[in-house]
Amino acid sequence: xxxxxxxxxxxxxxxxxxxxxxxxxxxxxxxxxxxxxxxxxxxxxxxxxxxxxxxxxxxxxxxxxxxxxxxxxxxxxxxxxxxxxxxxxxxxxxxxxxxxxxxxxxxxxxxxxxxxxxxxxxxxxxxxxxxxxxxxxxxxxxxxxxxxxxxxxxxxxxxxxxxxxxxxxxxxxxxxxxxxxxxxxxxxxxxxxxxxxxxxxxxxxxxxxxxxxxxxxxxxxxxxxxxxxxxxxxxxxxxxxxxxxxxxxxxxxxxxxxxxxxxxxxxxxxxxxxxxxxxxxxxxxxxxxxxxxxxxxx
Numbered sequence: 001x002x003x004x005x006x007x008x009x010x011x012x013x014x015x016x017x018x019x020x021x022x023x024x025x026x027x028x029x030x031x032x033x034x035x036x037x038x039x040x041x042x043x044x045x046x047x048x049x050x051x052x053x054x055x056x057x058x059x060x061x062x063x064x065x066x067x068x069x070x071x072x073x074x075x076x077x078x079x080x081x082x083x084x085x086x087x088x089x090x091x092x093x094x095x096x097x098x099x100x101x102x103x104x105x106x107x108x109x110x111x112x113x114x115x116x117x118x119x120x121x122x123x124x125x126x127x128x129x130x131x132x133x134x135x136x137x138x139x140x141x142x143x144x145x146x147x148x149x150x151x152x153x154x155x156x157x158x159x160x161x162x163x164x165x166x167x168x169x170x171x172x173x174x175x176x177x178x179x180x181x182x183x184x185x186x187x188x189x190x191x192x193x194x195x196x197x198x199x200x201x202x203x204x205x206x207x208x209x210x211x212x213x214x215x216x217x218x219x220x221x222x223x224x225x226x227x228x229x230x231x232x233x234x235x236x237x238x239x240x241x242x243x244x245x246x247x248x249x250x251x252x253x254x255x256x257x258x259x260x261x262x263x264x265x266x267x268x269x270x271x272x273x274x275x276x277x278x279x280x281x282x283x284x285x286x287x288x289x290x291x292x293x294x295x296x297x298x
Contacts, residue, residue, distance in 0.1 A: 007032045012040070080168040083160060086133050088113045091162050100168060101147065117166075119146055125155070132157045132164040142171065191292075198293035204286055206230045206247065215293055218273070220266030231291060236262050236270055243275065250277050250289055263293065272296040 007030040008022070015022055015033045022031050022043065031043040074081055080097035084090055090108050093116070098105040101116045113129070114121050120129070125146070131137040136159035146153045146168075152175040156167040191197045191212075198215025200208050207228050216223050219234060232240040239261045246257040256278045262270040276292040 007042070009034055009039075011035075015043075078169075082113070082116060082166040082168070083162060083164070084113050084129075084133075084166065085163040088129070088133075090116060097168065100170065113166075117146065128157055129164070129166075132159060136164075142175075196295065198295075200226075200231060200291045200293070201280070202231055202247075202289045202291060204251070204288050206232060206244075209288065218263055218265070218271060218293065218295065234263055236264055246275070246277055247289060250279050251286055254279055254281070260296075 008025050009032045010018075010022060012033055012035050015031070025031055026043040027045045030048070032039050033041040033043065074092075074094050077094060078096055080100045081092075081094045082090060082097050083092040090111050090113060093105050093108050095105065097116070098108065101108075103116065108116055117125075120126050125143060128137075128139040132139065137157075138159065139155070139157040141155055143153050143155050145151060146155070150172070151170065152172045154169040154171045158165040158167065188199070191199060192214075195214055198212055198218055200211040200215055203209055208226050208231055209228075211223055211226060213223075216226065219226065226234065232243050235243055242259055243261060246259050249255065250257050256276065258274060258276045261273055261275050263273050264270055272295070274294045274296055276294070278290050280287040280290055
């Protein structure tokens with residue numbers, strides 16, 4: 001007796017004569033149509049067919065469709081990609097790379113790698129390319145002056161069946177920003193070492209978020225006492241409007257403002273100071289302002 005899980009088998013002639021019946025039978029289990037005693041076709045329900053995962057429009061295997069998708073993906077990447085063969089010839093190059101080397105893509109394919117990267121000849125980078133092609137060794141690093149002076153490039157070498165890929169990204173802006181941040185740290189360190197200049201970091205609403213010991217010594221309080229206090233509260237009433245206008249100008253224009261003012265001390269006195277105000281600008285919006293406080297000689 002046939003198992004309940006075995007498909008129905010029917011000859012092609014019987015299938016044609018009783019199609020309506022076999023169509024109903026296929027809703028419960030597959031119907032195998034034989035030709036000269038050999039299995040030839042299978043009739044299954046639509047739900048079963050969908051569970052099998054029919055091929056997408058255009059046919060081809062999943063691997064073939066994946067390979068066909070890689071080229072458009074590489075073309076659309078913002079990173080520059082140069083693919084080279086084992087003879088150091090450019091096998092393919094994406095538009096981002098052509099823009100970076102300022103050459104038409106069609107003029108580079110088939111040309112030596114040095115046509116796109118002239119500085120590679122005799123450089124340390126050439127050693128890594130040799131390792132890539134001969135030993136499939138990856139490399140990642142930051143390289144200066146690869147395409148033009150004072151430019152920093154993030155470089156990744158990736159082994160491929162054709163040879164290898166060179167992935168490039170211009171990181172000059174990030175390097176410059178890091179250098180500026182380091183310079184700011186050094187400058188603040190020098191100010192702290194000098195000991196005569198106070199400073200405070202303000203929020204966009206003028207609240208003091210941080211201050212140094214020199215400023216708190218001028219006022220005669222500890223840091224906790226003025227944290228989250230509006231900076232203008234440290235000034236005499238007659239100087240608050242001028243400070244507010246200067247701070248508004250800084251936020252509106254980005255200019256650095258410098259004004260003469262006074263600080264009110266804990267004992268009720270006032271000392272003459274010069275306030276230098278600069279905006280702390282984040283990536284997308286203002287992060288507040290930095291105020292330098294320099295005591296003026298009596």
